[in-house]
Amino acid sequence: MNDQELHLRLSATWHKPTGLWGWLTDNHHTTIGKRFIITAFVFFILGGIEALIMRTQLALPENHVVSNDLYNQLFTTHGSTMMFLFAVPVMEGLGLYFVPLMIGTRQMAFPRLNQFAYFSYLIGGVLLYVGLFGNFGPDAGWFAYTPLSGPEFSPGKRVDVWAQMITFTEMAALGGAVSIIATVFKHRAPGMSLNRMPLFVWGQLVTSFMIIFAMPSVMVASGMLATDRLIATHFFNKAEGGDNLLWQHLFWFFGHPEVYIIFIPGTTMMSTLVSAFTKRPNFGYLGMVLSLIATGFIGFGVWVHHMFATGLPQLGLSFFTASSVLITIPTAFQFFSWLTTLWHGKIHFHSPILYSFSFIVIFLIGGLTGVMLASVPLDWQLHDTFFVVAHFHYVLIGGAIFPLLGALTYWFPKLTGRLMNEKLSVVTVSLLFVGFNVTFFPMHQLGLMGMPRRVYTYLPNLGWTNLNLLATVGAYIFGLGSLLFVLNALISARIGVIAGDDPWGGADLEWATASPPPAYNFLYVPTVRDRYPLWSMEPDQPLVTGLATDRREILVTKLMDAEPDHLYETPDPSISPTLVALGAGIGIIAAIFNPWGVPIGFVLAGLGLLGWFWPKPPHKELLEPQP
Amino acid sequence: MRLIWNLLVVLCMTASLGLYFRGLARLRARSDRGIRWWEASAFALGWFTIGIALLSPIARISDVLFSVHMTQHELLMLVAAPLIVAGRPMIAGVWGLGEDARARFLAVSRAPAFLRAWHAMTGPFTVLIVHAVVLWAWHIPRAFEWALHNPSVHAMQHLMFFITAALFWWALIHGRYGRVGYGVAVFFVFATAMHTSLLGVLLTFARHVWYPTYAAHTPHALEDQQLAGLIMWIPAGVIFMLIGLALFAAWLGESERRARIVTMLVLAFVLARCSDYPSERVASAEHLTGGNVDRGKQEIRQYGCASCHTIPGIPGADATVGPPLDKLSARGYLGGRLANNPANLLLWIRAPQSVDPKSAMPNVGVTDRDARDIAAYLYSLK
C-alpha cells in the first residue's frame, strides 16, 4: 500500500461527518477542541462587552448608564463568564486540540466524553445568557456568598440559574480533564517517556488533575445552594444549624485552585513560545515540571487567604501567609528559567513572542501584588477594593490571556492552515498592552484611595473620578485590541498566507503533520527519541505501522516509557453523548422550577448512556463459553 | 506505668541502634555496596527524632498541650518514619543478627505464607488505607481521650502511628514496584496529604474542644487545638509536598532511563518486523551501519565467519561452533555482553577480545569499512 492509498483509506475511516447532523455527532478531538475555543471566544466577547458597559457606568460618578440592578447582574455574569465560560474552557479546548497532536496520536482516549462535555458547556453557557437577556441573570456575584445568594435575600430564579450553570460547566470541565489525563498517560507516541513530554502537555496534565480535585467541591456547594433555594434545606441557614462560612470554605477550596487551573496552561504556553522563538530548549526542564506540580499542590492549601477578613483564628494567620507566599517560589523558578532561555537563545521577533514579553511585564506586577495580598495586615486593608481587581486582572489577563493570544497566533496555522497577519498582530498586541495597563494600573491607586469593589457608582467628592475615567478609556483601547484580534483571526483564516506544515520551525510533534491536520492526524504515528522531536528528528526515525485502516484504531502505550502496549478502538461519531447532555440539561434546567426535574433528567440521561455504551457490531474476538 | 514505658522505649531504641550499626559494620566489611552512608545517616537522624519525640520534654508537655502532642505525632509519622525507612533498617537489621538467628529469620521470611502476608500488607493501596484508618480512628474523641488517660493505650497509639507510617513510606519508597511505582507513590502522598490536611482543617475551624482533657489543663484549649490543626495542615502539608516532589523527580528520571532501554528494544523490534518490507529492510540496515549489504555477503565468506556460524543466505555457512546469526536484529545482546546496537555490533565484529577476553571469537582484523558491510548484511536478515 503506498501513501496515497493509505491516505484515502484513513480519510474514509476517520471521516468527519458534516452538516447539522455532523455538528451533533462528530467527536473528533480537533473538531471538539476548535469548537471549545470558538465558543469560549464568543463568551469572551460577551464578557468583554459587559466589562465595557460597567466601565462606562463607572467613568463618571453617579452615572446612569445602567441601573444598580443591571450592574449587579453584569458584574456577576462578567465574572462567571470569564472564569467558567471562557478561561477554563478555552484552556481545555486548546488541550483537546493540541495534546493529541503534540503527543503523536490520532484521537483522544474518550472522544464521546469530550462531545458530551462540549454540549454540557454550551447548555450551561446559553442558560446563563438566557438569564441575563431575560432579566433574570444572577446578581449575587460570581462567588455567590450566602446568605445573600440564599432563598431569603435572593428570591426569584436568578441565583438558581447561576447554580445550575455551575453544575453544567463543571461537568464539562471534569469530562475534559478525565479525557486529557487518560490521553496523556496512554496515547503517547512510542518513545515519548514522561520525561520527554512537551511542557504544554505537562501543564494540561497538572491542570486536569487540579480540576478533578477542585471542581467537585464547587459542585457540592452549588448543589447545596440549589437545594437550599429550591427545597428549603438548611446547609447555609444559621437559624437551623447551617453555616455561612461553610459556603466560603467549599467555594474557595475550588476557587483558589481555579486560578491556577487558568494560570498553569498560561505559563506552559509561555514556555512553548519562549522555546520556539529562541530556538532553544527551555532551561531546567525537570525544575519546570516540578514547579507546575508544586504550584498545583500548594494551590489546594491556600484558599483561606480569600477569607482573611472573616475573623479566622488569630493563630492561623501567619501560617496562611506563609503558605500563600510559598507559592511564589515555583513561579519564580519559571521566570528565571525563561530569562535564562532568552539569554542563551537566538530570539526571532515575531508577534507571538511579543505577547510573551507583555506577559512578563504585566504578570510580574500581578505576582508581586499577590505577595502583598498574602500578608494578612495588608490584605485587611486591600481586600475587596479595586486594588484586588487590579491584582487579579494583572494575574489572569497577564498570566493567561496574553500567553493564550500569543499561543493562538503561534498555533493559528495548525488550526486553519494559514498564518495570521503579522502587521495586524503587532498592532493588536500593542493596543492590548497599552489598553490593559491604562485600564488596570490606575485601579491599584483607586484601591489605595479606598474604592471598594462591586460598587455600581460612587460619590463625586471622593477623588476617584479622574482615575476611573482613565481606566474606562483604557478599557476601550483594550476592547479595540481584542476586536482586532478577532477580526485578524477571521480574515486570516480566509485569506492569510498559506502556512505549510511547519512555518515556525517548531519543536513538537504537532508540526510533523499537515496544517490543519488531516482527520487521522498522522499518516504514520511517529516515534520520539527526546524532548524536542522535530529538532532532533533523524532521517531514520522509525514510524509506526500496522494500525488498522478500516476502523479507528489507535496505539496505546505504557505510562512511563511509552512502550507500545496494545491497540484500542475509538468510537465512531454518535448522537448519544449529545442526547445525554441534552437529557441532563432538560432535567437540571427543569429542576429550577420543580425538583422532579432531577430524576427526569437522570432517566433521560440514562437512556442516552445506554446508547453510548451498548456494544455494536462487528464483534471481534468473541469469548467462547468455557465448560 | 509511664516510667515502665519510657524504660521500654529506651531499651528498644538502644537495641535497634545496636542491631542496625552492627549490621551496617558487617555489611561494609563484606563489600562496599549495600547501605550507603547517607542512608545510614538518615537512619541515625530518624532514630534521634524518635528520641526527641518520645523522651524529650515534648513528651511531657504533650500531656498538657494538644499542639505539642500533634508535633510529637508528626515527628513520628512524617520525619522519623520516612528517615528510618530511607536507612533500609531491614537489611541492616538482618545482618545485625547472629549467624543462626539470621538463617532462621531468612528461612521464615522466604516461606510462601510469610511472603504472601507481607505482600498483602505492603501493597501501596493497602498501606494508604491502613495509615488513613489508623490516623483518623485515633483522632476520634473517645479513642484519643482513652489514650490520654491510659499510658499503655497511649504507647499503642504511638506504635500504631509509627508502624503504619513506616509501612506507608516503605511501600512507597522501596515497595514492590520500586522506582517504577513512584508515580503511584506521588499520587498516594498527595492523597494522604489531602486527607491529613482535611483533619487539620476540621481541627482548625472547629468551635468545640475535641478532647476535653486539654480543656482541663489550659484555659486556651481552643486556641491550642487550632494550633494543632494548623501544624497538621500546613507544615505537615509542606513536608508531604517536598517528599512528593522528590519522588516525582525520581520517577521522571526513571522514565527517561527506561525509555532509553525501550528505544533500544524498539530498534530491535523495528528490525525484527522489517520482514514484510524486504527492500526497506536492506535500506534501513545500510542506513544504520553505513555499510553495503551485497559487499557484506562477500566479506563474510572472505573473513571466514562461516566456519563457526550458521548464517542464512551464505552458501555453506552452517557451522555450530558459535551461535547462529539469523534474526540478529531481534537479539537483545551481542556476545552476551553488549547491548545490540550498530555501534556495538561493529565493535564486536572488529574486536571481540577487547570486549570479552574470555570469548572464543577471535579478532580477525576486520577493517572498519568491511565491518560496516558485514553488520549491514547481518541486520538485513530476517
Place this chain on the structure above:
Amino acid sequence: MTLTPPAADTTPAPIGRRLVDVSSLPKFAFGHRDPLWWGVWLLICIEGTMFVMLAASYVYLRGNSSQWPPAGAANAPLAVTASTVALLLISIIPTAIAFRAALDGRLRVIQLNMVLVTLISIAAAGTRWLELTSIGYNWNSHAYGSVVWGFYFMHTFHLVSGVFENLVFTALLFIGPVEKKHMVDMRLSAIYWLFVVVAWTLLWGLFTFDSLLFRNSIIS
C-alpha cells in the same frame, strides 16, 4: 526564519524509513494498561471527592451546633439501615469472584455471579427505599436533616446507577455476543460497584455512630 511553501504531499514517504509494526499487539489489556481503567478511577476520584466534601461539611456543621443531631431527629431504624449496608457488603463476594473470573474469561462463573450481584443490589435498593420512607425527619427540618439527606441523595443516585449498570451488564452477558474485551469492562464495572459499597459504608458509619465517635467532645 523562512516559511516553507506547502508540499504537494505533506506526509513524508516511508520509503527508506524504519517501521515499527504494531499489528500483532493485543486488542485490549487489563488494569492500568487500559485507558478506560484510568477513566473509571478518575471518575471515582471525582465522586469520592464529592463524598469527602459532604462528609467534611457534616463534621464542620456538627462543630457549629450545640446539639447534634438535634433533639428528636430519629434516623431510620438501625435494623433497616444496617441491612442495606450488610447487603452491599455481601455483594462484594460475588463481585470479587466475577472480577477474578473475568481475567481468564470464565463466562459461566461470571454470569452466575453477576446475576447474584444484580439481585443483591436490587435488594439493597429495596431496603434503601425502606430507609428513605422511615427517616424521622425531613431535609428541611434542620441542617442535620439536610446533610444526612444529602448523603442519602448522593448515594442513592450512585446506587441506582450501579443497579442499572449491573442490570445492563448482566443482560449483555446473556444476550451476547460477549467479546473478550468486555472482560475488561466487566472488571471496571466491578471496581465502580466496590466504590459505591465502600462510600456508603463510611458515610453510614459516620452519621449512625455519631454519638459514639464524638461523645467526649464538649462545647467551649
Place this chain on the structure above:
Amino acid sequence: MRLLFATFQSPLHPAGPYARAIERLWWVFFAITAVIYVLMLIGFALAVRKGARRKQADLSDEATRSGARFITIALSATTVILIGLLFTSIATGRDISPVDDKVTREIKITGHQWWWEVQYAEARPDMIVETANELHLPVGERVKLILDSDDVIHSLWIPNLHGKRDLIPGYDGVLTLTADKTGTYRAQCAEFCGLQHAKMAFLVIVEPKADFERWLTAQRLPAPFPKTADQQHGQQVFLTSTCVMCHAIKGTSAGARTGPDLTHLASRRTLGAGILPNTLGNLHGWIANAQTIKPGVLMPPNPLEPNDLHALVAYLETLQ
C-alpha cells in the same frame, strides 16, 4: 460636602496606631517589590538584547552550567526576600492584634441592608446609646467593636483606622482599634451585600474626650416633645403614617427596629447611610422618595401631602 469628607478615605492616611503600622508595612512591601520589579525588567531587557544579537542559540554545556548557576542564585535570593517579607508581615500582624482585652468601651455595630446600626454598650439598659451610620469615638481610647449582621454579610472598613472585618450573621466579629487624631473619617461596606452595596457608607467622628462625652450624654436623652404646632403636627404625621412600621423615636410610641433609630436624627451628619449631607432639602427628598436617590433601599416612597411633609421634616429637625 467637601468639609464633610475632609479626610481621605485611605489606608495611606492613617489616624490610628494600627492603620499606621499597616501603612508602614505597605511602604516596606512596596519598596522591596518595586526594586525587585525593576531588577527583573532590567534582567529581561538584557536577556532580550543578548538573545536578539546572537547568531545562533547557545546550546553548549557552559551555557547550561551558567544558566543553572544563575537560577540557583536567583531562586535563593527570592526565598530569602520572601522569608524576610513574611516575618515583617507577621511582626506587624502581632502589633495590630492586641491579645489583651483592655479596652475602655465596647460598641456593637450591626450591619443591615444597607445601613449601620451602632450601639454603645452600658451596664444599664436605659443608658444604652443607639445611633446609625455614625460612629463617635473619643481620641486616644482603645475601643472594641463587636460586629454582627442582621441579614447578609457586610464588611466594616475604616481604612484610616484599621483593616476591614466582616460582619457575618451569627458570628460575633471583633475589631479593636484606637484613633489618635481627631477628624471625620469615611468608611464603607467592603463586602458585596446586594443592590445598594455601593451606597452603604459610614462616618467615624473622632473627637476630644470632652466633646465625645457631651455627645454621648445628649444621645442618652429621649426625643424632646415638639414645641410648635407645626412640629406637633409633624409628630402626628410620623406616628400615624407608615414611618412607625420601621423606625423608632425614643420618648414616643414608635419603637420599630427595622430601620435606623431616629431619636437623634438631626444630630447626624448624613442621610441614607453616608450618601447625603443631612440638610433640610435632602431630608425632604429622602422622605418623599428615597428610591430615586438610593434605588432598592428598603424605605418606600412616601406620598405625603406637602404640608404633612413639611411638618414631618420640621418635627424631625427637632430631634437633636
